[in-house]
Amino acid sequence: MSSHNPHDLSRRDFLKVVGSFVGSVMGLGLGLPLVSYFVSPALEVQGGDKWIPAGPLENYPIGQPTLFTFTLTKKHGWEKTSQSYGVYIIRHSDTDITVFSNVCTHLACRVRWHDDQEQFICPCHDAHFAESGEVLSGPAPRPLDQYEYKIEDGTLYIHLVEG
Amino acid sequence: MTDKPSRMQALYAWLDERLGLSTIYKVVLDRKVPKVNWWYTLGSATLFLFTMQVITGIFLTVYYVPTPDHAYDSVNYIMQDVSFGWLVRGIHHWGASFMVLFVFLHMLRVFYMGAYKYPRELTWVIGVLLFVLTLGMGFTGYLLPWNQRAYWATTVGTQIAGTPPIIGPWITRILRGGEEISALTLSRFFSLHIWMIPALMALLIAVHLYLVIRIGISNPPSKDE
Ligand code: HEM
Ligand code: FES
Numbered sequence: 001m002s003s004h005n006p007h008d009l010s011r012r013d014f015l016k017v018v019g020s021f022v023g024s025v026m027g028l029g030l031g032l033p034l035v036s037y038f039v040s041p042a043l044e045v046q047g048g049d050k051w052i053p054a055g056p057l058e059n060y061p062i063g064q065p066t067l068f069t070f071t072l073t074k075k076h077g078w079e080k081t082s083q084s085y086g087v088y089i090i091r092h093s094d095t096d097i098t099v100f101s102n103v104c105t106h107l108a109c110r111v112r113w114h115d116d117q118e119q120f121i122c123p124c125h126d127a128h129f130a131e132s133g134e135v136l137s138g139p140a141p142r143p144l145d146q147y148e149y150k151i152e153d154g155t156l157y158i159h160l161v162e163g
Numbered sequence: 164m165t166d167k168p169s170r171m172q173a174l175y176a177w178l179d180e181r182l183g184l185s186t187i188y189k190v191v192l193d194r195k196v197p198k199v200n201w202w203y204t205l206g207s208a209t210l211f212l213f214t215m216q217v218i219t220g221i222f223l224t225v226y227y228v229p230t231p232d233h234a235y236d237s238v239n240y241i242m243q244d245v246s247f248g249w250l251v252r253g254i255h256h257w258g259a260s261f262m263v264l265f266v267f268l269h270m271l272r273v274f275y276m277g278a279y280k281y282p283r284e285l286t287w288v289i290g291v292l293l294f295v296l297t298l299g300m301g302f303t304g305y306l307l308p309w310n311q312r313a314y315w316a317t318t319v320g321t322q323i324a325g326t327p328p329i330i331g332p333w334i335t336r337i338l339r340g341g342e343e344i345s346a347l348t349l350s351r352f353f354s355l356h357i358w359m360i361p362a363l364m365a366l367l368i369a370v371h372l373y374l375v376i377r378i379g380i381s382n383p384p385s386k387d388e
Contacts (some may be wrong), residue, residue, distance in 0.1 A: 004251055030218070030254075033246075033247035033250050033251070034218075034222055034247070037225070037246055037247045037248060040245055040247075041226075070205060077226060077237070077240050077244070078226075078233055078236035078237040
């Protein structure tokens with residue numbers, strides 16, 4: 001069965017070609033789905049935007065940063081996880097309000113308002129923020145984040161945007 | 164063909180000199196085999212199935228959790244939400260049955276052709292262990308979806324394992340990790356299924372293949388034997 005004509009494909013070369021072709025098709029056929037399988041949940045966009053009711057305006061004394069916390073449950077794969085959020089609400093007047101996220105802009109620990117020093121202080125790496133949200137000292141790269149809000153029938157709503 | 168080796172050839176030569184790649188190639192793929200038939204491919208088919216089970220199984224553990232409160236939901240999640248989850252689980256599910264089938268057919272061909280005789284007794288003995296371990300994979304894997312069928316199959320299976328006199332009840336207890344089927348049963352079956360048995364099988368397969376290559380494939384029996 002030896003091939004004398006140099007243009008003849010030997011049995012061995014034929015099998016090599018067919019083998020690597022079939023192998024590649026099967027490798028890609030399984031490999032690409034596997035990549036997608038591993039990555040897909042990570043790329044899923046959840047949430048969107050929500051208006052969270054934060055209770056009547058009177059709950060927030062004028063000039064005093066007040067912590068408001070709420071939890072949202074989300075579905076992560078096979079499990080519902082509740083995630084807690086905290087915002088500092090400062091009422092300046094009946095229409096003018098500031099809503100700060102309590103997430104530190106450095107590495108996402110939670111800041112706390114200290115009445116005695118009149119500052120937000122982060123326990124992790126000691127970032128200090130003024131009542132206006134400005135960075136006073138420490139490693140935080142930017143002021144505290146703020147949330148949009150609206151007031152309807154005397155109730156405060158916070159605009160939570162995610163994703 | 165040019166006389167000067169290309170960069171790729173030079174790289175290959177460099178690696179080959181250190182790793183002995185062409186020797187491996189010669190010994191493993193260019194070895195002499197008698198004129199055989201399709202029955203001789205069953206071992207390789209089994210090896211292919213084992214590899215597929217390992218790959219898809221590893222990927223299943225990305226989402227599967229072996230606890231009674233989440234196992235069932237996590238399997239549903241794989242089937243319904245994860246992209247190509249149905250494919251990965253499907254291959255693993257069908258591959259498991261095919262593997263049992265192919266191991267068995269491979270064993271039958273070795274038996275009918277008398278290929279287990281001198282000097283291949285150890286290849287056969289290791290094969291028997293691999294057969295038992297393959298069944299063990301099926302048994303332990305069956306519980307993992309934690310549905311009714313899984314639960315009752317394991318109830319029955321561990322009960323059957325308890326039929327020998329005297330030691331029987333102990334075997335059942337050890338398999339279940341206690342009196343009844345519980346979270347402990349699920350987690351020990353998981354551990355057996357994804358680590359202990361596959362690691363042992365990989366080791367035994369390596370020895371099995373070493374022996375196949377070292378001793379060489381047997382001739383198909385002929386009429387005058
Ligand atoms: C995980 C399971 C197994 C794998 C991956 C496997 C793999 C292989 C491969 C690739 C060969 C080369 C020749 C052929 O394919 O026929 C072989 C040969 C052999 N296998 Fe297996 N095998 C397995 C299970 C078994 C079982 C259950 C037995 C018997 C109890 C067995 C006994 C043998 C023997 C005696 C040979 C030598 C045959 C000869 O030289 O002609 N193997 N095996
Ligand atoms: S996380 Fe707040 S200071 Fe580092």
